[in-house]
Amino acid sequence: MTTGSPAASGPVGVALIGAGVISDQYLQALTSFPDVRVVAVADLDSARAETQAEKYGVEVAGDVDRVLSLPEVEIAVNLTVPAAHGVVAQTALRAGKHVYGEKPLVLEHIEGESLLAEAAQRGLRVGCAPDTFLGAGIQSARRAIDAGSIGTPISAATATLSPGPESWHPSPEFLFQRGAGPLFDIGPYYLTALVSLFGPVERVAATARQGRAQRVIGSGPKAGTAFPVEVPTHVTALLDFATGASASSAFSFDSALPRTMIEITGTEGTLSVPDPNTFTGALKIRGPGDEDWRDLPVEGTDAGRGIGVLDMARSLRAGTGHRASGDMALHVLDTMSAIEASAESGEFWAVASPCDTPEPLPADWDPHAKTL
Structure with missing residues (x-):
């Protein structure tokens, strides 16, 4: 870079x-x-x-x-x-x-x-x-992992499930065309967060389905208009990272029950991480002897x-x-493309492009301070 x-x-x-x-x-x-x-x-x-x-x-x-x-x-x-x-x-x-x-x-x-x-x-x-990975939520998770709060990270489980954006977006057609769908539209939030926490992805395996061949716009001047769906609307992926960690991820516009989840499992505990499509949220930890989740401090910016x-x-x-570098964005793009290719081929697919794990933001990084 x-x-x-x-x-x-x-x-x-x-x-x-x-x-x-x-x-x-x-x-x-x-x-x-x-x-x-x-x-x-x-x-x-x-x-x-x-x-x-x-x-x-x-x-x-x-x-x-x-x-x-x-x-x-x-x-x-x-x-x-x-x-x-x-x-x-x-x-x-x-x-x-x-x-x-x-x-x-x-x-x-x-x-x-x-x-x-x-x-x-x-x-x-x-x-x-x-x-969003620069927001208080993911950055606080990064600091907790770097501090050894859950030991060595082993795996992650992530999900972003929704009925799809056509109910609220006035012109949602492009979100169901090539370059979008749940994988390419929402997936970057989750994959970028994982790369910022675990480092680059090495290989993936995936399946993909399309729930419906057309959708209907639910709001705005085009409400009631049907349009075709060009891409898969439910994708499930397994990811192996170069560090040895792994993740299972689901990306869906076909779920009647909206859900978001990122949980990071380590050798000494589990982190429940805020939604990476937001800038903050609750960060919780649970160790082997804990009967329930405990809150961890969330520090940083939520400036949007x-x-x-x-x-x-x-x-x-x-x-x-x-x-938020071009190198990391290309790596995330290549990861999504590998997921797409794996779903089509039924085989593991390598992710060749390298990227560095970005440096964490200081907890007191203030976007509203004048520094220049």
Whole structure:
């Protein structure tokens, strides 16, 4: 990963590309951080870009070319649909901008590898969501594991089960297309959390099913509209990590009973870890002699989506590595692709791409402090 030397000073200029549903969460957080300055919002729908810019007090709204031409923009935050992630990221790199994207990084390994190579050649950075692993919940779990609270980690059991997003999302079609589904849409939260706790995945085995061939939109102006499902909607995976730990994971849009779970079993106890699709939550531990779970302290930030962008911005100024890195995002993408391939082939599938386990955030890391 390119770190480069410390650059410039003061807040880092950021532009959002994509003004859809998720942009509200990013804009709310990023406009509250003194170490970044949201310069512009871009979208194919100019009216939507203008609405979001006005709502959050951002000065410039326009198309992608206009926004990327602004010299004060240093990081382009790519919030487009998954199928456009690679093209938009490449366009931003060629405009001389660092890129932080929504998950997944891209749809194919070769595209991701090419993207990271181009960024390195240009001396630019790539970062990628999810940044929920930087929140208080997962970071407190990391600190507990690093402190030996459960001994040596042996295994994890994770599940993210729901009926699917079509009941609440006004335009959910893309969530059932290639590059999404429960594995590629929700899986990155769980897999990124596991990689941040256990290190890289070495191989996987999986099965996959599709519950229904079509879904019906349940809210918004398109309520009642049926649309086709293109991807599996229930995936079960076994993962072996290079450290020797293992995990079993279920990803589903077919469950009438919504559930989320991460439990980490070690030689001396078990951790119940907060939902990795959130930034905080209860962290509990249970040892061999315990009759019930005990609470552990949860310390860190719950400032929301955008803390990965902020960490990237601060690291850019300091010339250090950022935590929500393109390398880790590519590894998670390759893990999901291996799960998909294993489900199709019925065989174990290796995950070849390397990544480093990101450094933990200090418990007192404050996104609202001015440090630049």
